[in-house]
Amino acid sequence: MPQRTIIEPFRIKAVEPLRFTTRAEREQALAAAGYNLFTLHADDVLIDLLTDSGTGAMSSEQWAAIMRGDESYAGARSFDRFHAAVSELTGFAHIIPTHQGRAAERILFGAMVSDGDVVPNNTHFDTTRANVEFQGAEARDLVCPEGRDLQLDAPFKGNIDLDALERTLAEEGDRVPLVLVTITNNSGGGQPVSLENLRGVRALCDRFETPFILDACRFAENAWFVHEREAGQHDRTPREIAEEAFRLADGCTISLKKDGLANIGGVLALNDTEVAARCRDDLILTEGFPTYGGLAGRDLDALAVGLTEVTEPDYLRYRVRTAAYLAEKAWDAGVPTVRPPGGHAVYLDAGALLSHLPQSALPAQALACELYLEGGVRGVEIGTLMFGRPGADGAPDEVAPHELVRLALPRRTYTQSHVDYVGEVIAAVAARAEEIPGYRIVEQPRWLRHFTARLAPMAG
Numbered sequence: 278m279p280q281r282t283i284i285e286p287f288r289i290k291a292v293e294p295l296r297f298t299t300r301a302e303r304e305q306a307l308a309a310a311g312y313n314l315f316t317l318h319a320d321d322v323l324i325d326l327l328t329d330s331g332t333g334a335m336s337s338e339q340w341a342a343i344m345r346g347d348e349s350y351a352g353a354r355s356f357d358r359f360h361a362a363v364s365e366l367t368g369f370a371h372i373i374p375t376h377q378g379r380a381a382e383r384i385l386f387g388a389m390v391s392d393g394d395v396v397p398n399n400t401h402f403d404t405t406r407a408n409v410e411f412q413g414a415e416a417r418d419l420v421c422p423e424g425r426d427l428q429l430d431a432p433f434k435g436n437i438d439l440d441a442l443e444r445t446l447a448e449e450g451d452r453v454p455l456v457l458v459t460i461t462n463n464s465g466g467g468q469p470v471s472l473e474n475l476r477g478v479r480a481l482c483d484r485f486e487t488p489f490i491l492d493a494c495r496f497a498e499n500a501w502f503v504h505e506r507e508a509g510q511h512d513r514t515p516r517e518i519a520e521e522a523f524r525l526a527d528g529c530t531i532s533l534k535k536d537g538l539a540n541i542g543g544v545l546a547l548n549d550t551e552v553a554a555r556c557r558d559d560l561i562l563t564e565g566f567p568t569y570g571g572l573a574g575r576d577l578d579a580l581a582v583g584l585t586e587v588t589e590p591d592y593l594r595y596r597v598r599t600a601a602y603l604a605e606k607a608w609d610a611g612v613p614t615v616r617p618p619g620g621h622a623v624y625l626d627a628g629a630l631l632s633h634l635p636q637s638a639l640p641a642q643a644l645a646c647e648l649y650l651e652g653g654v655r656g657v658e659i660g661t662l663m664f665g666r667p668g669a670d671g672a673p674d675e676v677a678p679h680e681l682v683r684l685a686l687p688r689r690t691y692t693q694s695h696v697d698y699v700g701e702v703i704a705a706v707a708a709r710a711e712e713i714p715g716y717r718i719v720e721q722p723r724w725l726r727h728f729t730a731r732l733a734p735m736a737g
């Protein structure tokens with residue numbers, strides 16, 4: 278096509294009004310929320326980029342499928358349609374629906390992981406890590422060296438380090454119950470994993486007779502990056518690439534709140550019949566009967582449609598372009614980001630932008646608060662508020678490796694002018710970066726403090 282603009286590949290049939298606030302109202306709301314964006318009311322947020330999980334818009338076909346939902350307790354037609362969609366996509370023998378991704382993780386690790394085990398991954402997502410550690414095992418991150426360098430431009434920064442994986446498998450032996458690979462690598466900036474890397478994992482898992490499980494929340498975005506960037510893959514469709522990725526593994530857990538294009542749902546799929554039987558027993562105990570697993574029939578139907586729509590090239594081209602477009606706006610404003618932009622989010626480097634603030638003054642939280650105050654844009658701090666902790670017995674507080682603000686893009690929800698607006702907000706904040714105050718924590722819980730801590734700005 279001669280036109281350069283990549284347009285939204287849909288038109289809008291239902292609209293949800295946005296609520297505009299004044300700067301004074303936002304100042305008041307943020308102070309009342311203890312300067313914690315998780316505590317804000319959604320009503321006080323204009324553009325909500327807190328997460329891409331379960332926040333997207335469904336298509337007219339998905340809404341039509343909702344009406345076809347069969348709410349029979351057992352053997353519902355909705356389950357048959359869900360089963361067919363997941364089975365065609367992944368090829369796995371046993372398909373177990375769950376209410377979201379972490380339930381699939383808990384059930385799988387409950388069946389396969391024991392005290393003292395080691396679970397390798399490129400980078401564990403926080404719920405994945407928590408569920409591995411809950412079994413008494415070690416969650417070991419083995420992302421490739423390029424993946425640890427924020428600014429480096431490389432095509433597959435989500436790859437697992439195959440040499441480090443081989444060493445782990447050789448040294449830990451039977452203590453490795455399974456190998457995980459997360460596509461795309463969410464905690465590593467939404468970076469993709471190549472098919473070549475997945476084939477390397479398959480070969481090692483064959484040699485060491487260890488099951489290979491994908492954490493496949495963003496399998497479609499990963500397939501698009503492979504289509505665009507990996508040698509020999511450009512003539513294949515994202516669908517074909519995703520199908521091959523699943524067939525290299527022995528099973529998967531997926532949060533369908535991401536590339537399922539629905540607001541709730543998850544799945545655990547496996548080839549091993551004996552492990553699947555144990556997982557189903559646990560499912561019945563905690564989630565529900567194996568033909569609905571914590572979901573309504575209508576949810577299963579919406580997912581069956583979403584799982585076919587999500588690999589459409591027009592959708593994926595627009596999706597990945599949106600993140601890149603927002604990153605370019607940030608660069609134009611002089612704000613560094615993790616490079617290259619991921620599929621689902623842009624990660625602003627607050628440590629670099631607010632270099633006048635030491636990490637103890639929470640620069641990423643300061644930037645996140647300022648984006649909200651400036652234009653009602655809500656992102657999420659991924660820095661010392663999230664990953665640091667108070668020092669024990671008068672020792673200095675622990676800080677995070679990086680100070681980032683993640684702006685996650687809900688699927689099919691915001692238009693290009695919304696993204697332009699976010700770019701303007703970033704630029705306005707960047708223009709007065711050196712005036713932005715730091716923050717201190719006033720009150721914090723013992724675990725996962727970023728969700729509920731209360732903060733206060735430091736005097737400027």
Ligand SMILES: *Cc1c(COP(=O)(O)O)cnc(C)c1O
Pocket residue numbers: 330377378379380402404405459463492494531532533534535542543
């Ligand atoms: C979201 C996510 C999960 C957990 O899924 P939930 O649906 O939030 O429970 C696990 N792994 C990755 C990579 C994720 O992005």
